[in-house]
Amino acid sequence: MIERIRQVFETLPDGRSGTGVYQKYSMVDAALSAFSVFFMQSPSFLDHQRTMQKERGKNNAQSLFGVYQIPSDNQIRNLLDAVSPDALWPLYRWVLQALEAQGKLKEFQVLGDSVLVALDRVEYFSSQKIHCACCSTKTLKNGAIHYAHSAVTPVIVSPHQADVIPLAPEFIAPQDGSDKQDYELAAARRWLEREGGHLPANVTFLGDDLYCKQPFCEYLKQQGRHFILVCKPESHKTLYEWVEDFQRLGQVEVIEKRRWTGKQRLTERYRIAQQVPLRDSDDALLVNWCEIEVIDEQGHIVYRNAFATDYALGAHNVADIVSAGRTRWKIENENNNTLKTKGYNFAHNFGHGKKHLAALLASLIILAFLVHTLLQWFDQCYRLLREELSSRKTFFNDLRALTRYFCFDSWQHLMEFMLDGLNIPIPH
Incomplete structure (x- = not known):
């Protein structure tokens, strides 16, 4: 997973020009550093690794995530601000194709062989002071302007599965060449035009009443x-x-x-x-x-x-149709609320920037959530640890503490160290 993420990060556009202090850091290191913070659910992870590097000459950002040199937090924000979240689309598509190839998507199929994709909007930033060109705006009754960032966050859901599969988000932002405010249905339509060809053959879309409009339904039928x-x-x-x-x-x-x-x-x-x-x-x-x-x-x-x-x-099928329709709530409970309240701090302002930073960081947070889900499905050591440390908070507290005080050679070294400490046999 880390290697595949690195390959995509190596294609990120570099907006720097000339020479300067930022030239010593690569775009890959900046992106992997940001991702590591969200993966570890630790805003101070990089600070601890910089300290470890000074004291021991090595650190976990390097051994676990492949970060060659750790930029400062401000440098990371400056380097990533010009990168559109579009650059991460290949990662989400690769994961979906891999899940389909592994047969995992069959576990999500209902109504014969259909996969349910729920659509909904989530806000991840709001302020009356901080804003950028990508902010949506609303004038309040008192005359103040409310600035916000939001996105349509499609997920694959199933009434028979506790987990969801996040797909690439589509951000609601002013569109080039348009004087109108962007809105949820338009963003959902853009997402479908872009990602529709990468989805499984049989998909059923779920949505709240906002989506139950003729133009949107006709478009789905046409596709x-x-x-x-x-x-x-x-x-x-x-x-x-x-x-x-x-x-x-x-x-x-x-x-x-x-x-x-x-x-x-x-x-x-x-x-x-x-x-x-x-x-x-x-x-x-x-x-x-x-x-x-x-x-x-x-x-x-x-x-x-x-x-x-x-x-x-x-x-013969109305109960199954309604069961599928009611599964829409999982996008709110199992995806959006998890991102906001289960350690990912989705609504926290990690950095707003002037261009794409807020959206890119939000996309990296969703990617971290997706990778955690994949590890729990496919990595035996990770799954054993999560079963033993069933509280998400306890698991990540342990990760944060261990990687602050110890340097591990690899993820396998870290996983086996934790299993050994819990007296859990290490799988062959």
């Missing part, structure tokens, strides 16, 4: 993709009027299923309406609609939601 999108009454009045008409005519199919949770018996009531218009126009796209109500033993509705989809619906 041969499926969709299951949240569909709310307040934003789809025509569709719900048709559903009410179908209901009066007895053409809304109602299906009830009972499920025991281990604590209580729930009733799941599904309603299905076929071929209803997504909007009020002569060229309206016809979609299939379904609603779910989950009712407890006291008769209270504990959950209700509705979806529009291009899948044909019936008693």
Whole structure:
């Protein structure tokens, strides 16, 4: 993994000109240094390694990440500011292709052989003072300008898998040649145009009500993709009027299923309406609609939601379609919230810069999260340690402490040192 990351970092554009103090540091060292901070979940990791280098003549940034010379934090920011996050796209594509080749994506398939990709927007920076040319802006009621950075963060999800697979993000930022503010749907469309050809053959897209718009759904259909999108009454009045008409005519199919949770018996009531218009126009796209109500033993509705989809619906598959649609929540809980609250500090301002720095660092954080997920799946030593140190906080606290006081020759040396200390047999 580190070698592949290094190969991509070697292609990063170098915006320096002339000679100066920064010429002694390579772009590869700057990018690997930044990545190491996010991988170790330690803002002070590089400081400790600089100290170790002075005292011992070696350090873990070099032995574990291949950093030849560690630039200062300001130098890293200055060197990386001109690098667009586009430069990291090949890494995400390579990981996805490798997972598909390894058969890992089959574990995520549902609805036959479809892979679910959830789309959502996440904000990772906001300020009324710090800003750059890539900031989105909003004028507040008091006249102040709110500056922000956000991105669409697609992830592969499955109702049968606890983990998610982050894909390359698409950043919401002012676009060249346009006077309009960039927005979530436009960014999602750009992402699809760019990454669609690198995705598996059969993909079903999930999204909240914002995505349930005819132009976006038509584009998905043109690309041969499926969709299951949240569909709310307040934003789809025509569709719900048709559903009410179908209901009066007895053409809304109602299906009830009972499920025991281990604590209580729930009733799941599904309603299905076929071929209803997504909007009020002569060229309206016809979609299939379904609603779910989950009712407890006291008769209270504990959950209700509705979806529009291009899948044909019936008693044989409506529960699976709704289960897939409800999996959209994983992009918020298992991806965005993990990035914000589980040590990655996604919303922290590690460096804003004047051009691309904020977006590039955000992309590196997502990459670190992806690599951690891959290690837990494929590296036996890493997986054993995470099983023993089940608390993410404990695991990374141990990594930070060990790499501050000891220098390890390799990742394998570090992993085996930790396993030995926990009296866990080292796998052959």
